[in-house]
Amino acid sequence: xxxxxxxxxxxxxxxxxxxxxxxxxxxxxxxxxxxxxxxxxxxxxxxxxxxxxxxxxxxxxxxxxxxxxxxxxxxxxxxxxxxxxxxxxxxxxxxxxxxxxxxxxxxxxx
Amino acid sequence: xxxxxxxxxxxxxxxxxxxxxxxxxxxxxxxxxxxxxxxxxxxxxxxxxxxxxxxxxxxxxxxxxxxxxxxxxxxxxxxxxxxxxxxxxxxxxxxxxxxxxxxxxxxxxxxxxxxxxxxxxxxxxxxxxxxxxxxxxxxxxxxxxxxxx
Numbered sequence: 670x671x672x673x674x675x676x677x678x679x680x681x682x683x684x685x686x687x688x689x690x691x692x693x694x695x696x697x698x699x700x701x702x703x704x705x706x707x708x709x710x711x712x713x714x715x716x717x718x719x720x721x722x723x724x725x726x727x728x729x730x731x732x733x734x735x736x737x738x739x740x741x742x743x744x745x746x747x748x749x750x751x752x753x754x755x756x757x758x759x760x761x762x763x764x765x766x767x768x769x770x771x772x773x774x775x776x777x778x779x
Numbered sequence: 780x781x782x783x784x785x786x787x788x789x790x791x792x793x794x795x796x797x798x799x800x801x802x803x804x805x806x807x808x809x810x811x812x813x814x815x816x817x818x819x820x821x822x823x824x825x826x827x828x829x830x831x832x833x834x835x836x837x838x839x840x841x842x843x844x845x846x847x848x849x850x851x852x853x854x855x856x857x858x859x860x861x862x863x864x865x866x867x868x869x870x871x872x873x874x875x876x877x878x879x880x881x882x883x884x885x886x887x888x889x890x891x892x893x894x895x896x897x898x899x900x901x902x903x904x905x906x907x908x909x910x911x912x913x914x915x916x917x918x919x920x921x922x923x924x925x926x927x928x
Contacts, residue, residue, distance in 0.1 A: 688832075691840045692803040721829060723836040724898035732895045752829035759905050760898055761887040 672697060674704065680711040680779055682772070686718040689726035698729045702736065710742030711779055715772050717748035727762060734766065743767075747775040792862040793819070801853040801872070806839045813859055813868065820863050822926050830906040830924060831866065837899040838870040838920050846872030846918050856917075866924045876918035 670687040681704050689697065701712060714730070722730075730746070737744045747769045749757065757763040769775035793816050799805040813835055814827045822831075839855060847853035858869040883904065886897045904910055909923040 688807055688836075690803075690806060690836055691844070692806060721832040721836070723833055723840065724896075724902055725840065727898055728895035731893060735893060752825060755825075755829060756833065756902075759902065761892060765892060 670697070672700070674700060677776060680713050680776060681709045682776075683712065683714045684718060685714060685716055688720045688722070689729070690721070690723040691725040694726045694729040698733060701733050705737060705740060705742065710737070710740060712737060712742065712744045713747060713772065713775050713779075714744070715747050716750070716753055717772070719750075719753065722753060722756060727756070727760060731762070731765065743779070745769065745775045745779070747772045792860060794861075795857075795859040797857040797859070799855050799857070800851060801843045801847040801849070801855055802851055803840060803843055806836050806843075809839060809857055810835050813857075813861075813866075816859060816861050817866055817926075820861060820926065822866070823928060826924065826927065831868075834903045834906040834922055834924075835868060835870075837903050838868070838922060841899060842870050842872035842874075842918070842920070845877070846874030848874070864926055866926070868922045868924075870920045870922075871915065871917045874918045876912065876914050 670685060670689060670693040672686060673684045675682055683697070683701065685697065734744045745767045748771065749768060754763070757766070757768065769778070795812070795816065797809060797812070799809060810832045814831055817827050817831060842855045843849065847855065853873045856871040860867040883900050884891060884897050886892065886894065886901050891897055903922065907922040907924050911921040913919050
């Protein structure tokens, strides 16, 4: 997995490229927490380049959502393909996260 | 990318055995190998991009981190048997095994949904048609997936 972090206005956008799985999810978690520590409060994770996510990847997203909310912030997700949407529906995590079809839609509604 | 092979139904199967060090960094490569074999038999994309990668990743992760106690001096064996009709995966670790039913909680219940853990076995059972656990000189998880068009 590799990811790119950039700011669009007041929103930190994280692009996840590749798989989000047990071997690499800690890195994503730490990078987002570093931005949270710096005072950032709005986060969008873009999955348009993401392959599959395992349970530990889902766990990191849950953990980040909690920590960001505790700091008064918000985490949103965008560009889940059909397979990833199925994963979120199976685990009912689609009820926990705000998920947008496109990055633009997510940015507009922050 | 090569097109799927055309085999006479029921005539051909691919059988592989892999052994990897007990290290989560090998998971992606194993998944890639297995998914590629299934793609050769024209398994649908949903199965090669979701069911198989996620279920196999979970099984390998459990084998490495729990079965083998995250010890890099141990190994995990993977046996793959794929035909046009079904895929059978066996993941063997060097541990003592566990009670599958006892570890299976429902992560979708309101009390569990905000937990960071507890989704691995659940996903395996939802994404594979059959899960079995047995001991055979170590702990074995066998997963079966029928090819669905």
